[in-house]
Amino acid sequence: MPRSPGDIEGVQPVLRSLAVLEALNAAGTATLMQLHESTGLPKPTLVRLLDTMIAGGYVRRISRNAGYTLTERVLRLSSGFRHGDLVVEASRPFLSAITAEHKWPVALATLDRDAMLVRISTRHESPLSTDPDWLNRRLAMLLSALGRAYLAFCPEEERRLILAILRTSKAAMNAQARDERYVASLLAGVRRAGYATTAPMRGDSAMGIAVPVMEGERVAACITMRYLGSTMNEAEAAKRYLGAMQNAAKAIAAAHQRMVLSGA
Structure with missing residues (x-):
């Protein structure tokens, strides 16, 4: 049954509120002007929506500036x-545990033909995260730590096919x-x-250190920790975090196998 104009009009405030939530999620923090620019909504409309979401407990005003x-x-x-993919579900507690202990954000990605698809991240659990929201974004195989880790540790024939596509x-x-x-x-x-790092990217102060989640000879996924390159060099990052990352990868693989066998 077609919706009446009144029904459609009644939905608009909800869609506008969701647009504001998405904009704040992507930016982390944003001024009224920045929200106006990113959503295209008039400032008076934004003020009303923000006041409503503040009253509901979903948004907090930091300061005028x-x-x-x-x-x-x-x-x-x-x-x-x-997510339907069990390896994503299996990874949740282990990724959160890494961030709880070491504070940096971590993420898990799976292969998506010729790129790595970020499936889950602890960005919002980390007090040190500076990255934008990469959830459901596709990352380059030879530039991202996630892609490099996957290519390095996947079976030779799979690697040959992926590289052929990339070429x-x-x-x-x-x-x-x-x-x-x-x-x-x-x-x-x-x-x-035993790990991969991110290719240096102009304007990106964060670096990644990634390891594979191995199931036999197959790479089920890869996990990465994102840290600020200005705080430590690669060798220091590996010394501090590689063991924890590798242990988490093994735990994720074991949990995934248990879920598969139990028919979860």
């Missing part, structure tokens, strides 16, 4: 959502795949070290 931010109450909006890509993020000597050296170094 700093603007607004989300509260922990917004986590209730996603608490009932679950035919016209995307700039996959250009390195055409330098076969560079790729072979890069991945051999990752295997020797």
Whole structure:
């Protein structure tokens, strides 16, 4: 049954509120002007929506200069959502435990044909996170720590096929795949070290250290910790966190196998 104009009009405040929540989620904190620019909503409308969400406990006003931010109450909006992929579910407590202990955000990603798809992140649990929200974003195989870890540790035939796809890509993020000597050296170094790191990116102060979640010879997923490169070098990051990351990866693989066997 088609909706009446009145029904559609009544839905608009809800859609506008969701747009504001998404904008605040992406920005972390935002002023009224920034929300106006990102959502296109008039400032008086934004003020009304923000006041309503503040009253509901979903948004907090920091100050006139700093603007607004989300509260922990917004986590209730996603608490009932679950990914179908069991490895994502298996990873939840272990990723949260790493962030609780070491404070940096961690994430898990799975292969999505020619990129790594971020499936879960502790960004909102970390007091030190500076990254935007990468959830459900596709990351380059040869630039991200997640992609490098996957390619280095997946079976040879799978690696050959993925690299063949990347070499035919016209995307700039996959250009390195055409330098076969560079790729072979890069991945051999990752295997020797036992972990992968992010390629240096202009304007990005965060670095990633990633390890695979292995199930036999297969890479079920990869996990990464994101830390500020200005706080420590790669060697120090590996010394501090590699053991915890590898232990978490093993625990995730074991939990995933239990879930599969139990038919969860």
